Amino acid sequence: MMMTRLCRCAVLLITLLLISACTAVQISPGHTPSALNPQGTGAARIAELWWVMLGLGTVIFLLVVGLVLAALLRGRRGTSTTMPDSTGGDTGRNWPIFGGIALPFVVIGIVFGYSIYTLSAIENPQTKPAVKIEIVGRRWWWEVKYPDQGVTTANEIHIPVDVPVQVQLQSADVIHSFWVPELHGKMDLIPTRINNLTLHATQVGVYRGQCAEFCGLQHAHMGFMVVVQSKDDFNNWLSAQGQPAAAPTDPIAAQGQQVFMEAGCVFCHTVRGLEDKEIDRSSVDLGPDLTHLASRMTIAGASLTKNRGNLAGWVVDPQHVKPGSLMPEMYLDSQDLQDLLAYLETLH
Numbered sequence: 595m596m597m598t599r600l601c602r603c604a605v606l607l608i609t610l611l612l613i614s615a616c617t618a619v620q621i622s623p624g625h626t627p628s629a630l631n632p633q634g635t636g637a638a639r640i641a642e643l644w645w646v647m648l649g650l651g652t653v654i655f656l657l658v659v660g661l662v663l664a665a666l667l668r669g670r671r672g673t674s675t676t677m678p679d680s681t682g683g684d685t686g687r688n689w690p691i692f693g694g695i696a697l698p699f700v701v702i703g704i705v706f707g708y709s710i711y712t713l714s715a716i717e718n719p720q721t722k723p724a725v726k727i728e729i730v731g732r733r734w735w736w737e738v739k740y741p742d743q744g745v746t747t748a749n750e751i752h753i754p755v756d757v758p759v760q761v762q763l764q765s766a767d768v769i770h771s772f773w774v775p776e777l778h779g780k781m782d783l784i785p786t787r788i789n790n791l792t793l794h795a796t797q798v799g800v801y802r803g804q805c806a807e808f809c810g811l812q813h814a815h816m817g818f819m820v821v822v823q824s825k826d827d828f829n830n831w832l833s834a835q836g837q838p839a840a841a842p843t844d845p846i847a848a849q850g851q852q853v854f855m856e857a858g859c860v861f862c863h864t865v866r867g868l869e870d871k872e873i874d875r876s877s878v879d880l881g882p883d884l885t886h887l888a889s890r891m892t893i894a895g896a897s898l899t900k901n902r903g904n905l906a907g908w909v910v911d912p913q914h915v916k917p918g919s920l921m922p923e924m925y926l927d928s929q930d931l932q933d934l935l936a937y938l939e940t941l942h
C-alpha cells in the first residue's frame with residue numbers, strides 16, 4: 595500500500611516536471627533573459643557552476659530518497675528490530691558520521707572551491723578590454739557613456755561581439771545592481787565608489803538587463819537593453835551617436851523643437867546641437883540625453899517600447915507610467931504635443 599502511494603507520488607512529480615518544461619514559451623531573447631542561456635563568457639562560467647550544483651543536488655536527493663525507501667522496506671520486512679548491539683558492530687553509528695559530517699563537508703567543499711574558481715575566472719578575464727563604457731545608475735534609469743568617443747546615451751548599451759568591454763559602474767543616488775543574465779553575473783553600483791566588470795558577448799543579439807537591487811518605487815522599471823553587434827555595425831552606431839542632433843528640416847518638427855525649448859524639456863534633457871541656446875545647465879543631467887532618442891528601442895528605463903503612442907503617454911502622464919520618477923507631467927495642447935513628438939522622432 596505504502597509502495598503504491600510512493601509510486602503515485604513519484605509519477606505525479608515527474609509529470610509536473612515534464613509539463614513545466616514543455617510550457618516554456620519562446621519569445622525574443624531581449625525579453626526572456628535567462629542565466630541558463632549564456633551568450634557571454636562570464637554568464638557561461640556561472641551557468642556551468644549552476645549545472646554542477648544541480649548535478650550534486652540531484653545525486654544527493656536520489657541518495658536520500660533511496661535510503662528512505664530502503665529503511666521503509668526494511669521496516670516492512672521486520673528486519674529493523676535487529677539493531678546493532680555490543681556484539682554486532684557499530685554500523686548504526688557510522689551512518690550519521692558519514693551522512694551528517696563527511697558527506698556535507700566534501701560536497702560543500704567542492705561547491706565552495708568551484709565558486710571561488712568561477713569568481714576568479716570572471717574577475718580576471720584573459721584578454722584586455724578594448725572598449726570602455728561608463729554607466730551611472732540613477733533612480734530609475736541608466737546613463738551610458740563612451741568616454742573615449744564623447745558619446746552619452748541612456749538605457750541602451752551597444753557592444754561589439756567577441757570583444758571584451760570594460761564596464762565602469764557608479765551610482766548617483768542609492769545602491770543599484772547591473773545585471774544582464776545572458777551575458778554576466780550581477781554587480782552592484784554603490785554611491786561614492788566605482789566597480790568594474792568585463793562584458794564579453796559571444797553571440798550577436800539583443801539582451802535585456804535589469805536593476806537587481808531594490809532601489810525604490812520604480813526598481814522593477816529600471817531596465818535596459820544590451821545590443822551586441824558585429825564590429826562594423828558597432829563602429830557605425832558609435833560614430834552616429836557621436837554626431838550632434840541634426841536641425842529639423844520639416845516645419846512641424848521645427849515647431850516641435852520650439853515646444854521642446856519653451857515647455858521646459860531642455861532644462862532636464864540634453865540634446866547636443868541645442869547647446870548654443872541660453873540654457874541653465876545646472877539641472878540638465880536630471881534626465882536622459884535625448885540627442886539620439888529615436889535610435890533607441892525603448893523609453894522610460896526599458897519599460898515601454900519606443901513608438902509615438904508610448905512617447906505621447908510618457909510625455910503627458912509619466913507619473914501614471916512610473917509614479918515617483920523625476921519626469922513631471924507636461925501640460926501641452928494637442929497641437930504642441932504632436933509637434934513635439936514629430937521633433938523627438940527626428941532625433942535619430
Ligand code: CUA
Pocket residue numbers: 731734769770771805806807808809810812813814816
Ligand atoms: Cu535600481 Cu533597483
